[in-house]
Amino acid sequence: MVKIISCTDLQSWVKRQKKQERTVGFVPTMGYLHEGHLSLVKAAKETSDVVVVSIFVNPTQFGPNEDFERYPRDYDRDLMLLEKAGVDVVFLPSVSELYPEGFDTYVITETLSTKLEGKSRPGHFKGVCTVVLKLMNLVNPDYMHMGQKDIQQCIVLKRMIQDLHIQTKLIIEPTIRENDGLAKSSRNTYLSESERKEAIVLHQSLMFAKNCIDEKNYDVNSILEGMKKIINTAEKSKIDYIAITDIKHLEPITSVQFPFIISMAVYIGHTRLIDNMLFEE
Ligand code: AMP
Helix, strand or coil: CEEECCHHHHHHHHHHHHHCCCCEEEEEECCCCCHHHHHHHHHHHHHCCEEEEEECCCHHHCCCCCCCCCCCCCHHHHHHHHHHHCCCEEECCCHHHHCCCCCCCCCCCCCHHHCCHHHHCCCHHHHHHHHHHHHHHHHCCCEEEEEHHHHHHHHHHHHHHHHCCCCCEEEEECCCECCCCCECCHHHHHCCHHHHHHCCHHHHHHHHHHHHHHCCCCCHHHHHHHHHHHHHCCCCEEEEEEEEEECCCCCECCCCCCCEEEEEEEEECCEEEEEEEEECC
16 A cells, blocks of 8 residues: 655556556545445445545634544554555645645535535535545546445535536445444544443434335424434434435425435534435335
């Protein structure tokens, strides 16, 4: 596995691969890797000839009162896991490598970025779109693999890729969960033991919604109410949002029309967790 820290070295490496007509798969991450990330790597290895993984805790996608400084980091462990997973290149740029003095260009999906996560985290998707576009320009991947765990991120980036004629196909991979249903996340490490137990209410509420839909109970309001009730059984929970939306515009729907998404952000103590479920006919 080659470790690259400079943009120009990465570009040269990619150029050499393309010359040999190898397809390039890309998995962008913020590190502190878990099985969710590794499932993306596995998918990338199955799809492309060579695989690049980036590890970059991107400051521009964190709000001023968010956890940028605190975000968990363990680069040695990450490198060991990626080596074992058979990754070809890990790209580990510094903040000044991607945002040198004078950096002044940002990209944003104007409308999608204001919905759901974007409403709660103003500026978040501006940071995400900008960094992912920069990384895609450096890696020039044929395929980019991302997790459904961050479904709005996938929808926003698909829009950006289409709008800007980028020749990368974004492939959405399923959410990997703990045995009790909690979606794996680097932020789960913030949870205390008791909070960790309470955190299962997110998935439980989604399973409740799934049962309603399976039983053809299509009353959106009663589904939302039932979900809220389940989440509120956790003493330390505080709902940021729960929404049932279409998948294209992320607008709330009032009657069930497939496909749609139920997505949520819930605080368990001070930790903000997100989860979602996609419903297709
Ligand atoms: P992050 O390091 O949190 O920025 O995530 C990097 C990539 O891993 C994103 O595409 C995430 O959607 C994906 N990811 C994070 N958690 C999971 C999970 N539990 N299952 C599948 N993919 C995930």
